[in-house]
Amino acid sequence: MSDDFPLGLLSGLLLLLICLSAFFSSSETGMMSINRYRLSHQANTGKRAAQRVMRLLARPDRLIGVILIGNNFVNNLAASIATIIAIHYFGDVSGPAIATLSLTIVVLIFAEVSPKTYAAIKPERIAYPASVALGPLLKLLYPLVWLVNIISNGLLRLIGVKNVAGDTGHLTRDELRTVVHEAGTMIPRRHQAMLLSILDLENVTVNDIMVPRHEVSGIDLEDDLDTILGQIRTSQHTRIPVYKGNINNIIGMLHLRNAARFLSKKEVTKAAIVQEAREPYFIPESTPLHTQLLNFQQQKRRIGIVVDEYGDIEGLVTLEDILEEIVGEFTTDVAGMHQEVHLQDDGSYLIEGTASIRDVNKALGWQLPTDGPKTLNGLILEHLEAFPHGPACLQIGQTRLEIVEVKNKFITAARCWPVKRRPAKRD
Structure with a gap:
């Protein structure tokens, strides 16, 4: 066959096939890695490339089918041509082995790892241009894609997968919380706090x-x-x-x-x-x-x-x-917001028993439990499981509490501080 086709033409065809393999490999990774929420936003604003990609992703089985059909075709054809070239130079015995080893290394580096890595990092730069070719190609190869999907989807049903349509992309509350946390500088920190507060309502x-x-x-x-x-x-x-x-x-x-x-x-x-x-x-x-x-x-x-x-x-x-x-609080007067919390000279806080635990946590950044009693007095009594007859000390989580004053069966004040920042002893 090498006599029928010039080696230069075969080498050029082999190079073209490796480039096509890189195209299909990067297209698969780019399509699957693209940010669905940014894609949806751009599609809604009228960007045609985003709309093309969304149509392709609506049926991922068909998209993957056409990509893999094309990728396998060019890889198998490239292997055949590489074998012909290798036999011409190295003979019938060692030629096929050399072709297999050489093509594996070339394809792995130039048609798999490098293009897929780039596509994973810059999915939009790959997915948008690739959609121009993949759409018509899907229509051209649709009968073959349909046959492959019938068989593969049948195998998926055997293991319990019934819906092969694209993921709707709906987020749970916890997933949305993670998205807000990972938004970084794209969403100001104060806006992040507001969004998370809404989720906590x-x-x-x-x-x-x-x-x-x-x-x-x-x-x-x-x-x-x-x-x-x-x-x-x-x-x-x-x-x-x-x-x-x-x-x-x-x-x-x-x-x-x-x-x-x-x-x-x-x-x-x-x-x-x-x-x-x-x-x-x-x-x-x-x-x-x-x-x-x-x-x-x-x-x-x-x-x-x-x-x-x-x-x-x-x-x-x-x-x-x-x-x-x-x-957050509408007032910027910290003293006015937290009149029940008083900072002491030794770094501890004198907190009134009527203070809300949630207010204390927000004011001081603590994590006292809020799933039980609502006030500091109630929290201390719950942990003591008895009414104190005088000063007492206890630890709740990472906070140390010392009962300072008790009146009429009510803890009116307690001295509190984080365990890691213990105040100096008083004389």
């Missing part, structure tokens, strides 16, 4: 962020009118609960904007206050934050009363409380 309930009952300031209709009016005029909140005798007997929520209607009158009555109060909006304590955020939107509310399973009031939660879980 369903793991946090209104009971975790509510203002507890004992900290709720409201209008008691059993107080005298002067006390009530003074409370309205000096209130730091725009909405105030109105109740009678006990907060469990809540009547409504008074918006200070509406209070101007009766404050401008010469005579103010408690009935006028009740009339301006809006019907209270109650929230079960176990409601996840992402659900409550939607509920606030649907109900056109900004504040709700949190109740337990028995209907007793546990506290209140506002729309701002939920938004702060996403974007």
